[in-house]
Amino acid sequence: MGRHVRRPGRRVSTPTSAARRRTARNRRLELVYLPGLEAVVRDEIAERLPALQRAREVPGRQDALAGDLTGPLEDTARLRTIVAAFHVLSFPVANPRALLSGDYMPDMLDAIREVVSLNRQETPRSLRIEAAGRDSPVLRRLATQLAAGAGLREDADCGDCVVRVRPTPGSSGWDVLVRLSTRPLSTRSWRVQGHPAAANATVAAAMARLSHSDPEQRVANLMCGSGTLLIERIMLTRARAATGVDLDPKAINAAEQNVAAAKLSGQVRLLNAGVEDDAWLADGPYDVLLADPPWGDKAGRHDESEDLHLTLLRRAHDGAAPEARLVVLTHEIKVMERCMVATADLWRPVSQTKVFHKGHHPRIYVLDRTPSRR
Secondary structure (H helix, E strand, C coil): CCCEEEECCEEEECCCHHHHHHHCCCEEEEEECCCCCHHHHHHHHHHHCCCEEEEEECCCCCCEEEEEECCCHHHHHHCCCCCEEEEEEEECCCCHHHHHCCCCHHHHHHHHHHHHHHCCCCCCCEEEEECCCCCCHHHHHHHHHHHHHHCCEECCCCCCEEEEEEECCCCCCEEEEEECCCCCCCCCCCCCCCCCCCCCHHHHHHHHHHCCCCCCCEEEEECCCCCHHHHHHHHHCCCCEEEEEECCHHHHHHHHHHHHHCCCHHHCEEEECCCCCCHHHHHCCEEEEEECCCCCCCCCCHHHHHHHHHHHHHHHHHCEEEEEEEEEEECCHHHHHHHHHHCCCCEEEEEEEECCECCECCEEEEEEECCCCC
């Protein structure tokens, strides 16, 4: 690239591939999400990233959409239901060794430098390659050259500028993907205090969207833990009232710190109480109720799960407005479905979404309050 093409009587310089890419209007992106959340992710893309054109499934994947972005790269940071966004560069090469050529290196370095420029508040300092056979001499050399060219330190295990190398899905050639954020987008800066059974933040964001949020709603997060569901709901759309309740004082303490870090302290009320306690009902009736009940892995006991889910459904109904929506994340599928049958006079099932995350397969249940019979 950047070579001179000879013509009789004159010499014409062709632009480098990096220069051509900079002048191109579209960039191909790949958005990675937890399997099962595609419909919610598509809904969020339509609302928050309309500049992503022709979003389509990546061949052979159940956790990624690809599309052409016609707007600024930084707009991808607005998405809350995805794990990460990548800039995708495709090269017509037979194997990764060809990527070491000077013909392709400018494109890759240009993409990496752009990511460094995008992340001014948390600038990447090191680079790593994620690929099958990343310890091979070819990929080690590629990592070394990319890191040196971009002015970064190579760190094969913890590099915060992530570059993926793979065969092009559904086609010949090879792809190089550069993550657009220093940390995954699923990492929340406000999550300063964890909890053993805290919900994944992108799942929580999906639940907030499934609740059909509105700023006039009253929202309750039952068994709120460290507050992830409640915070994601309020960050999506403000609420008329927002209450979190949990029996564990350590969970409430963690929620208070996370709420403060999210700058929502004045908008959220947190109560150290069980759902059987009537104190949380004071801010109701609630239009939206969210819950991620413990299921005996990192919190709670499996043998108490059925009573817990049944209590949750009944008490949520006690605090629900006439047209309220309840969104529950649970791993106890059989237990939840038995309890839904037992409370069919209280709640009407609307949808369920299977999510796959780190070996677990929880489901998001959306329930609407059953109309009162007169």
